[in-house]
Amino acid sequence: MSELNLILLGPPGAGKGTQGERLSEDFGLPYVVTGNLLREAVRDGTDLGHKAEKYMKEGELVPDEVVVEVILERVQSDEARDGFLLDGFPRTIPQAEALGEALGVLERELTAVLAIEVPDDEVVRRLSGRRTCVKAGHVYHLEFDPPKREGICDQDGSRLVQREDDREDVVRKRLREYHDKTARLASYYEERGLLRRFDGCRPPAEVNDHIRATLATLRLEERL
Ligand code: ADP
Ligand code: ADP
Numbered sequence: 001m002s003e004l005n006l007i008l009l010g011p012p013g014a015g016k017g018t019q020g021e022r023l024s025e026d027f028g029l030p031y032v033v034t035g036n037l038l039r040e041a042v043r044d045g046t047d048l049g050h051k052a053e054k055y056m057k058e059g060e061l062v063p064d065e066v067v068v069e070v071i072l073e074r075v076q077s078d079e080a081r082d083g084f085l086l087d088g089f090p091r092t093i094p095q096a097e098a099l100g101e102a103l104g105v106l107e108r109e110l111t112a113v114l115a116i117e118v119p120d121d122e123v124v125r126r127l128s129g130r131r132t133c134v135k136a137g138h139v140y141h142l143e144f145d146p147p148k149r150e151g152i153c154d155q156d157g158s159r160l161v162q163r164e165d166d167r168e169d170v171v172r173k174r175l176r177e178y179h180d181k182t183a184r185l186a187s188y189y190e191e192r193g194l195l196r197r198f199d200g201c202r203p204p205a206e207v208n209d210h211i212r213a214t215l216a217t218l219r220l221e222e223r224l
Pocket of ligand 1: 011012013016017034035036038055056057059060061062063064067087088089090091092095165174
C-alpha cells in the first residue's frame with residue numbers, strides 16, 4: 001500500500017487525540033486535528049475563528065461549509081500526498097461526501113476509518129479530567145494519563161489547562177450533537193467496507209496496539 005489515508009472517528013473523549021498523536025508518529029502521517037485548527041483560529045482572531053467561535057462555545061458543530069474548506073485544503077496539500085490522519089473530520093454525512101469527492105478528484109481513496117467506541121458516561125468522566133497544553137493541544141488526564149510534572153506538558157513544557165467546552169453542560173451538548181449527526185457515519189463507512197471498530201475503554205497502549213495490528217493487516221492484505 002503506497003499510502004495510508006485514515007480517519008479517526010468517535011465521540012468527544014473517545015481517545016482520538018491520544019491515539020492520533022501516537023499513530024501519526026508511528027506511521028509518519030500528517031495529523032490534521034480539526035478541533036485544534038479551529039481553536040487556533042479562534043485564538044488568532046481570524047475570519048475562520050470568528051465564524052466558528054460561537055458554535056464551539058455552545059458545544060454545537062460548526063457549519064459544514066466553514067469546516068470543509070479548511071480540511072480539504074490540508075488533504076489536497078503536498079504534505080498529505082503520501083497519506084494523512086484526520087481527527088474530528090468528517091463529523092456529518094455532507095462532510096464525508098465532500099471528502100469522498102475531493103479524494104475522487106485526486107484518484108485516491110480512504111484506507112480505513114478507525115472508530116473508537118466508548119459509552120457516554122465514560123465520555124463525561126474523561127472530559128472532566130482532561131487537560132490539554134496551551135502550546136500544541138497535547139492531551140493528558142488527571143487520573144488516567146497524568147503528566148510527569150503537575151500542570152506541565154511532558155512534550156513541550158507548556159502549561160496544562162482545562163478546555164472551556166469540557167465543562168459538563170457543554171459536554172452533554174457535544175454528546176447530543178455526536179449522536180444526532182456523527183454516529184451515523186459509522187454505518188456510512190461500514191457500508192463502504194472501511195469501518196474498523198476499537199474498544200476505547202481499554203488502556204491507551206492497548207488501543208494503540210489494536211489499531212497498529214489492524215493497519216499492519218491491511219498493509220499485508222494489500223500486498224497479496
Ligand atoms: P473532541 O476532541 O473532544 O472530540 P474537538 O476538539 O474535535 O472535540 O471539537 C471541538 C469543537 O470543534 C466541536 O464541539 C465543534 O464545535 C468543533 N468541530 C470540530 N470538528 C468539527 C467538524 N468536523 N465539524 C463541525 N464542527 C467541528
Ligand atoms: P478525543 O480526542 O476523542 O476527544 P482525547 O484523546 O482527548 O479524546 O481523550 C479524552 C481524555 O481521556 C483525555 O484526558 C485522555 O487523557 C483520556 N483518555 C484517552 N484515552 C484513554 C483511555 N484509553 N483510557 C482512559 N483515559 C483515556
